[in-house]
Amino acid sequence: MFVPEGGVHAFGHERAEPASMLILFTPGAPREGFFEALSAIAAEDRQPTGNEWADLYRRHDTYPV
Numbered sequence: 001m002f003v004p005e006g007g008v009h010a011f012g013h014e015r016a017e018p019a020s021m022l023i024l025f026t027p028g029a030p031r032e033g034f035f036e037a038l039s040a041i042a043a044e045d046r047q048p049t050g051n052e053w054a055d056l057y058r059r060h061d062t063y064p065v
Helices: 032-043 050-059
Strands: none
Touching: 032 050
């Protein structure tokens, strides 16, 4: 998928089976930390609070939709 600069987009997976996704940023954007944090949250099987989510989004210039 192509998302133009400033384009609004989201990711979703609605099945019970695990999924994987490869993301390529070109030109590179400093987004690795965001996805590494999501991976850590999933690996720890924890549920962040609303404030924790807000802080994660803020630190990575990301907005929930």
